Amino acid sequence: xxxxxxxxxxxxxxxxxxxxxxxxxxxxxxxxxxxxxxxxxxxxxxxxxxxxxxxxxxxxxxxxxxxxxxxxxxxxxxxxxxxxxxxxxxxxxxxxxxxxxxxxxxxxxxxxxxxxxxxxxxxxxxxxxxxxxxxxxxxxxxxxxxxxxxxxxxxxxxxxxxxxxxxxxxxxxxxxxxxxxxxxxxxxxxxxxxxxxxxxxxxxxxxxxxxxxxxxxxxxxxxxxxxxxxxxxxxxxxxxxxxxxxxxxxxxxxxxxxxxxxxxxxxxxxxxxxxxxxxxxxxxxxxxxxxxxxxxxxxxxxxxxxxxxxxxxxxxxxxx
Amino acid sequence: xxxxxxxxxxxxxxxxxxxxxxxxxxxxxxxxxxxxxxxxxxxxxxxxxxxxxxxxxxxxxxxxxxxxxxxxxxxxxxxxxxxxxxxxxxxxxxxxxxxxxxxxxxxxxxxxxxxxxxxxxxxxxxxxxxxxxxxxxxxxxxxxxxxxxxxxxxxxxxxxxxxxxxxxxxxxxxxxxxxxxxxxxxxxxxxxxxxxxxxxxxxxxxxxxxxxxxxxxxxxxxxxxxxxxxxxxxxxxx
Numbered sequence: 001x002x003x004x005x006x007x008x009x010x011x012x013x014x015x016x017x018x019x020x021x022x023x024x025x026x027x028x029x030x031x032x033x034x035x036x037x038x039x040x041x042x043x044x045x046x047x048x049x050x051x052x053x054x055x056x057x058x059x060x061x062x063x064x065x066x067x068x069x070x071x072x073x074x075x076x077x078x079x080x081x082x083x084x085x086x087x088x089x090x091x092x093x094x095x096x097x098x099x100x101x102x103x104x105x106x107x108x109x110x111x112x113x114x115x116x117x118x119x120x121x122x123x124x125x126x127x128x129x130x131x132x133x134x135x136x137x138x139x140x141x142x143x144x145x146x147x148x149x150x151x152x153x154x155x156x157x158x159x160x161x162x163x164x165x166x167x168x169x170x171x172x173x174x175x176x177x178x179x180x181x182x183x184x185x186x187x188x189x190x191x192x193x194x195x196x197x198x199x200x201x202x203x204x205x206x207x208x209x210x211x212x213x214x215x216x217x218x219x220x221x222x223x224x225x226x227x228x229x230x231x232x233x234x235x236x237x238x239x240x241x242x243x244x245x246x247x248x249x250x251x252x253x254x255x256x257x258x259x260x261x262x263x264x265x266x267x268x269x270x271x272x273x274x275x276x277x278x279x280x281x282x283x284x285x286x287x288x289x290x291x292x293x294x295x296x297x298x299x300x301x302x303x304x305x306x307x308x309x310x311x312x313x314x315x316x317x318x319x320x
Numbered sequence: 321x322x323x324x325x326x327x328x329x330x331x332x333x334x335x336x337x338x339x340x341x342x343x344x345x346x347x348x349x350x351x352x353x354x355x356x357x358x359x360x361x362x363x364x365x366x367x368x369x370x371x372x373x374x375x376x377x378x379x380x381x382x383x384x385x386x387x388x389x390x391x392x393x394x395x396x397x398x399x400x401x402x403x404x405x406x407x408x409x410x411x412x413x414x415x416x417x418x419x420x421x422x423x424x425x426x427x428x429x430x431x432x433x434x435x436x437x438x439x440x441x442x443x444x445x446x447x448x449x450x451x452x453x454x455x456x457x458x459x460x461x462x463x464x465x466x467x468x469x470x471x472x473x474x475x476x477x478x479x480x481x482x483x484x485x486x487x488x489x490x491x492x493x494x495x496x497x498x499x500x501x502x503x504x505x506x507x508x509x510x511x512x513x514x515x516x517x518x519x520x521x522x523x524x525x526x527x528x529x530x531x532x533x534x535x536x537x538x539x540x541x542x543x544x545x546x547x548x549x550x551x552x553x554x555x556x557x558x
Contacts, residue, residue, distance in 0.1 A: 004386060011389050041388070048382040054371065057378025061345055068339035079402050088404030088411060095408045096440075099400055102393060103438050106497055110519055129518045130386050133393075133498050140396040148403045158398025162442075163391055168341055173500040174387040175344045177507030179330075181380035182348040182373060184512055186323045186355035195324070223334035227501060228343075231508055232327050239512055251516045254505045255494070255524035262490040266483075270334070278446035278482035282455055284475050293479030294486075301487055301536050308531040316527065 003124040007134050012045030017156045018163060022074055030072030034164065037066045041171065060175065067168030074164050076157035098140045098147070105136030173227055180231040192236030202237070205246045206314055212237045213310045216257050217264035224270025226261030233257070248317040256313040263309065266302040267295060326351030348377045384507035390498040397442060409435075409443045410453055421461045421477055422544030428454055429488045429536060433529065436492030439499070444485050455481040466551035473550055480543055484536070491532035494525035 019039035022031050043051075044059050051059070079087070088095065109132025112119035123131050141155050163170060183189065193202075202208045215237055219229035238257055242248045265271045269290050279287035279294045286292050291299075326347045333343030352373025353366060361369075397405070413431065418424035432444045443449070455478045462477060463469055469477070493499050497518040502525075509516050 007389055008385060011385070011392060014392055014395070044382065045385055048385060053375035053379040053382075055378065056382040057374035057376075060378055060381040061374065064339075064341035064345045067341040079404075081407075084402070084404035084407045086404075088407035091403065091408070093408065093412070095400060095403060095405050098396065099405070099440055100438060102396060102498075103496060107519075110517070126515075127386075129497050130389060134389065137392045137396050141399065144396060144399040144403075148399065150399060150402060154402060155395045155399055158402050159391075159395040162394040162398045162401075166391070166394075168339070170391055171388055172340055172344075173504040174381065174384050174507065175341055177384040177387055177504055177511060178377050178380035179344045179348050180508040181383075181511035182351050182377055183326065185376055186326070186351045188323050188326060188351060191321060191323055192327070219331075222331060225334060225340070227504055228330060228334055228340065230501075230504060232330060234508060235512075236327075239514075250509055250514045251520040252524045254509060254516075255502075255521040256528060258501050258505060259491065259494060259525060259528045262494075265490065266486060274486050278450060278485075279479075281446050281451045282475075282478040282482060284479060285471075286475075293475055294482045297476075297479040297483035298486065301483070301532070301539050304535050305491075305528070305532055308535065309528055312527050312531065316524070 001121060001124055002131050002135075004127045004130065007127075007131055008045045008048070010134055010138075012042050014156075014159065015039075015042035015045060018042075018160050021076070021153075021156060021160050022164075025074040025076065028072040028074040028164075030070065031074065033066060033069065034071050034074065037063060037071055037168070038163075040066070060178065063168075063171060064175070067171070071164070071167050073167070074160055076161045078158060078161060098143045101140040101143060102133065102136040105139055106133040108132070109135055176227055176231050180235060183231060183235045189235035189240045192232075193240045196237060196241070202241050202245075205242075205248075205318060208237065208241045208246055209248075209314045209317075210310055212242050212253070212257055213260035213306060213313060216261040217267075217306055220261040220264030221268040221270070224265070224268050224272070226258060226265055229261050229264070230254075230258055233261075242313075242317070247319065248313075249319075252317040253313060256309050256317070260306055260309040260313075263302045263306040266298040269295065322354035322357060323351055325354045345377070349373055352376070380511050384510065387500070387503040387507045390500060390503060393439060393498055397440070401442070406443065406448055410449070413449065413453055414457070416457070418461060420465065420544045421458045421480075421547060422540040424458050424461050425454070425480060425484045425543075426537060426540045429484050429533070429540070432485060432488035433492035433533065436489050437495035437529070439493075439496040441489060441493050441496075441499070444489060446482055446485060450481050450485050454485065462547055462551065466547075469551070473547060476543075477547070480540075484540070487532060487536055491525075491529045495522050495529060497522045 015038045019035045023035035110128040113123035113125045113128035215233045220226045242253050243250045275295050279292040284293045329347040329350045356369030416427050435443045458477050458481050502518050502521050
């Protein structure tokens, strides 16, 4: 049976390859930092179960320090813009097809593992989606290799080109999920719940949902990042109040809560990638203002959408 | 109450733009130390608390490795980009024929939302698509109807082009199962003792995606009306 353990081996080998190829890339002035960063992540994937809790903690700490110190960006050899245009003309819309293999296999694999007996023997039903996703990637890469016939190292080099563009942010979601665990162990949720209870009457479902969704949006505006707001607000209000006290479905509450946070992202200059970079790229005259043209164009969609999220959570998340 | 210091560290760290990875580790350590702190605690006790917090963080980090598995997708996307995936997307978008700015952006919104929902979040974007293609096409649609654009309307159209890209991306990508935000939720709930599958979460992103489409459609309709009022009879406006 394919379990998550195999997924970690595939992931570990991928990050190990990123590490080796980074070290060999002289065009990146910080190539050894990149190599150390991806190498530590590879170690975590391949040997995380054998290095102990403290070892894993040291790995996480090391990754954070390296990420803050600053990674470089490698320049793997790739095709030129002219070659790409010619290939796009020649291959047409068929190019989109291999990309669709990934979600299709992920969906099909999940259904097969959960609904059929032979599927459950093939794929661990508890982790069906993630395992099927990785299978989908492997199939899509195989199709691309057979069809496009790039050099043998191209998949890894192209992967490195893209993951170097993501940089240290690649492990931020995993780090935030881990922070959630520490918050939980220290009872942060209970404490914030008490603070909230002192100032806001969270005694109805509607009030609890409003507090959670608006809190997600406000925290996101402050931090510029819904990912960071999520563990805080969900430990504080989402899980203890909306889910535990009023019986909300955790999957629905969290899914919509994250999207309420995204409404905040639309309204904040702190989310520079989304709101400040385009104002600069488009040479807007008010690009230096806190509420530049892009943000002002987004607020009238973001506010009604926040209300829509509140209504959706209120009516979808609770069993009638 | 002291454990709330960890939240303060998160907020402060992000507001002063410290590196988020360091902010997260610092917040975890502060939370663990605050939970262990008593007026009698000496250095040895606090050191032990720091070590056990790092252990708890390390265990959670190891248990939630699957959150970072999403990056494997980049191998396939990178191969397709090498063969001209983005160029092909540009060709498709540039063939869109729409009579007005609002309708053009509306078509782009739908394309962007659907491709994001399939995990192709890199197909759009401000540098790749909005500046070279969407914004000029949106401006062009109004120019061909009303003639040369005054600066005010030109920048309004540009701002709406960027906004359309952002909104379609945010409220499309969560329908795809392998996106950071979905796996962050899975990991967070897992650490809290609640098991959910990514697919259960992405399904519940669909109602909001529809709401976003509905609301932004109205916005773009209103944008067209505003442009028409401002540009169709410049004599009256002045």
